[in-house]
Amino acid sequence: MILEQITAQLSETLKSRVLVLFGHAVDRVVLQAPPRLAMGDLATPLCLELAKALKRKPREIAETMAKDLELPTFVEAVSVEGAGYLNFRFDRGAFTAAHIRTVMEPGPAPGERVIVEHTNINPNKAAHIGHIRNAVLGDTLVRLLRWLGYRVETQNYIDDTGVQVADVVVGFERLQKEGVAEVQKHIDDPSVPFDYYCWDLYSRMAVYYQENPEAQQWRRDTLHRIENQEGETAQLAALVARAIVKQHIATMLRLDITYDLLPKESDIIHQHFWARAFEMLKESGAITLEQEGKHKGCWVMKLAETEQFEGMDEPDKILVRSNGTVTYTGKDIAYQLWKFGLLDRTFNYRKFLTYPDGHVLWESSHDSETDPAAPKFGGAKKVFNVIDVRQSYLQKVVKEGLRLLGYTREADNSIHFSYEMVALTPATAKALGMELSAEDAGRAYVEMSGRKGLGVKADDLMDAMQQKATDAVRDGGKAEGLSDEEMRALGRTVAVAALRYFMLKYGRNKVIAFDFDEALTFEGDSGPYLQYSTVRVHNIFRKMKERGVDALIDDRSLDALTLNEGLTDEMWELVRLSADMPAAIRRAVDSLELSVVTHQLLELAQKFNSFYHKYPILNEKDDAERQRRAVCAEVFRRTMTKTLELLAIPVPERM
């Protein structure tokens, strides 16, 4: 926070000084940490940029600027360096003393209502690692937004009436000749998790369709009955979807991922969201009924004139088919309108479950009454849809729909948080029993396929990671006195850190070629490395307390803090990096590039480990020197603890 204030202040000062001295207006000033610490703590190439406009030499401008420049608090000196950079040096001691009190303090809260929709797994099979990437990105975004002061509502949309569920229902009814009673038995069978059972059934069904194309009729009939809530088929679909959603919720809870609301497709149909949206679209002229051509009889959204879509072969998007039924895109527009509170109808709600921490998860319902205890959902200022990049086109169409309806602001605030898919390395695919063509074996990665039942199940991966972590705890010799149960809990903690970090550390536009060995490393650029560093710093303070050594970081000692010249470069770098964390979080959210935060954390932890080896604290006899070191360690501890909490990476007592 302090650093952000200094940067803002400095930026203003420089701008006005350029104006006063040269009569030139600058709209932004780049201020960043110079490449090497020796150069200072903040630097700007401002004078290099000005050189041309002012027709003067950069260094000359810089000298003029630097002379008698008014510096903000904590900034000690300004100098001209290199080709004409202005470099600023902080008063390390004073800055550190102020910073330690305000580590990871958020800025003013905007308080805006924001919806983040993520996870959205089809409720017809077990979650796989691709879904974990989605959920971890979404959940982390939620946490960061909350820290920034937004009021965030987390939605996990359940498509309980789609073909995917229908296919599993067909599998039960036609392939296995089973009804509600038998399926309930599968659900209650503890030997095979129901989502795993359906994973296999779903891929069996896909094979069956391939071999018996006429069976596609079953799918159409089943889908129809589900949509119209007809008979036992509809009941069965609801039963299957509900049971699997429960397992997805449980799977995600292992990673500490929770939701506020499960809006269901079936309720969107039941509450006639589309009917209302359809009226709005017709009234505004956003869609037209095609009178001729290949789309005759369809209601179509014309996108040819919008620049986003120009040059496309098929710039028209059908929202209502010639048989009068609405497409997925149509429903999505209606749902998006609801999220912004633009649809004059809403869901009814009931409790789905209560999480162990007491937080209630709600679901939409078409009960005649809504639960009066339900909070107000929807009506957000900004909506983030966490969906993989393959849905970009669709998301653009939905956005354009809002714009054509005249909701320009909402269209701008419909944000598609897109990310690349998780694929498998050929080695991992092979290990899973996938038969690879020669071509596939030579590729960098192979795509997963739910239809073919090819993929790494989320729970399997977590089990494997947990097992490996538990073994590491046992072998590490730090587990003396721990029960098996405690060791497993510790293993779970490490596994969660490893997995969440793994999903965050790549840029969102990178395809993750998933490899077991890579995901199971707990060294170097990994979640456990961050945990380990934090456990270490906790230990220092615990040991000092045990041995009665005063760390001198209590409030009174901090008041009397005089760090002055004592901070070495290594110590100061820790503080400087810590101070950068809030800005890194802001940058991560603004760019939706959450890896910015993990990179900042990694760099910070590396600096600490290096500091740790060089500067022992516990055995330092000189009070002033020990305090200096302890203060730096404490700054690190506070930064790590808070930031890891924001990423839902737990920190154990020991590991």
Next chain:
RNA sequence: GCGCCCAUAGCUCAGCUGGAUAGAGCGUCAGCCUCCGGAGCUGAAGGUCGUAGGUUCGAAUCCUACUGGGCGCACCA
């Protein structure tokens, strides 16, 4: 055909709105536990930033064209 994304060290990736000598992790090699925990630390080797032009005082970063790879562009969800 049109659109989007990716290409940086042997491998996997960083590189913030153009800025100073392009950085990590893994792997390889050489070291470090009588000293707060070795899931760690120190050092070494390793790069024509896909290619060719262009803009700029300055390009891995911006523009153009190409090459290679991936993904989209349904009266499917």
